[in-house]
Amino acid sequence: MSGTKPFTAHPLGATAAMETAICALALRDQWLPPTLHHRTPDPACDIDIVPNTGRDQGAALKDLAKFNGEIGVQGGWQNHSGADYVGAPIWDVWTMIRDLDPKHIGMCFDIGHSTIEGGLSWPVQARLMEPFYVAVYLKDFYWEKTAKGWQPLWCPFGEGSVQRSFLTNLKTTNFAGPLSQHHEYKTLGTGKEMIANMKKDLAKLREWIA
Template identity: 40%
Template sequence: MKKDKKGISRRNFTQLSAAALGSIPLMGFDKSLLNTRPNPNDDIKVNLFSKHLQFLDYNEMSEAAADMGFDGLDLTVRPKGHVLPERAAEDLPKVISTMKKFGLLPTMMTTNITEANDPQSRQVLETASALGLTHYRTGWLTYPEEKTIQQTIEVHAQKLAALEVLNKKLGLYGGYQNHAGNHVGAPIWDIPQILKNTSSLHMGCQYDIRHAVVEGGSSWQLGLRLVHSYISSIDIKDFKWGQKDGKWQPINVPLGEGMVDFDSYFKLLKKYKINVPVSLHLEYDLGGAEHGGSKITIDKKEVFAQMKKDLTFLKNAWQQAE
C-alpha cells in the first residue's frame, strides 16, 4: 500500500467520502502536516486543465488524460465546469473515483470561490478536502472604479485571509492566479499586498508565467522574485505578440513556440526551491477545446496529440533546466 512521506496511508486518507463531510469542521485535520515540498530537481507533477476536455464525460476524460501521461486533472469546479458548484457534494466524488480508476492523482481544482462565508463555497471546499484534493484556484477579484486601488486591496486582503483560515482547517492550499489585463494580480506587485494578512502557505498565488510575461515583458523575473514565496501552484501556457483584426495582442501558441523563456523560468523556480502542482493550459486553436467547448470541430485525436506534445515539451524543459 502506497504511503505518504510521513507514513500515513494515502489510500485510507483518500477513502474519505462526502458522507463524512459533517465531521470535517470538527476534525481540525491539517493535511499540511503530511505534505513537504518535493525536491526542486524532482520531476514535476503535471495536471491537465479539465476545461480543455469539457467535450468528454468523467470516464472518457480520465482515460484520455491517463493515456497521455498526465499525473492528474485540474478539475473545473465552477459554473459551466465539469462539476457545478451546487452539485459538488454529489458529483465531485464521482469524478474523483473515476480518476483514481485510471491512476490519476486527485490534487487540483479550479473554482470561482472568493468568500469563506459563502455556504456553497464552504461545501465545495469541504467536499474537496474529504476526497483528498489539496490545491485549488480561487475566483477572480476586481478593482471597482468607485474605490481606490489601495482601498480595494485592503478589502481583498481580508477576504483571502478569511479563506486561509478555512483552508488551514481543511488542509487545503488556495492560490490566486495572476492574469494579464485590468485584473487584480496582473501587475504582480499587488499580490503580496493582498496576501499580507496570510501566512502564504494555505492562501497563496497560482503563478502564471504566460500572463506574467505579457504584463512584465523582460522584467518578469523581478515579479517572480517578488512573489516566489507565495507560490502554491503554477499553470503553464505560451504566447507571442501578433496582429489580429488590425490590433496588436497576445496570441496563444503551443509550448516552446512563443515568448516564454521556459529554460530561464524553470531555472529560477529551481533556484527558489519551487516544485508545486502544475496545471497545463492549452489556449490556442484546438477546435473549441481551448475555450472549454462541449463540442469540438476537429478530431479528438488531434486534440490529444497536441496535449501530449505540450506535456512532453514541459517535462523535458523542466529536466533540462539546471
C-alpha cells in the first residue's frame, strides 16, 4: 500500500482521474509508487507503505523465470477464487506473467476457479491466458445458499457449472500439456467408494473430450 498524494498534492476535481491513471500505470508496469517523505514509522502500524522509493513488483517473478530457465524447470501459476488470493481476477495473473517466457513460468489454468470468479465471462479469461497454458486443472462446482450467503461447493465432474464447451474450445488451440482432474468434493468418500467416484469423474472427462 502506498500514497501518491505527496506527488500530486490535492488537485480537487482532477483527483479521481489522476489517481485512476496512476493505478492503471502501476498495474501495467508492475511498479509500486512510493510514499514520499516518510520519516518515522509507527511500530503499532505494521503495514508496508513502500516508503520513499518505488518498487519493481515484477522483479521477483522475472528473477524466478530466469532461474527456472537456468535449471530447466517450468513453473506454473494456478488461479484460485476468493478475496484472499492474488490472481483470483485472471487479469492480475496476466499482468504479472505476460512478459515472461511460458517455458519458464506459465499458467496452470483452473477452469473451476475461473468460472467461480468470472461466471459467464470464463471464455474471455480462457482466451487471454491460453498462450501461457502449461497445464489445465479440471473440477466442477455449484452454488448453494448458506447462512453466510451464496457459496461455491465442489461437486462431481459434469454435475455443476463448468461447461463442456471449455474442453471443446481447448481442442482447437495449440495446447498439448497435461490435463489434471481434481476431486475435491465432500461426497467423494473413502476407499472403494472414492476410487469408484474418481473413475466416474474420469469417464465423464473422457466423454467430454471425445
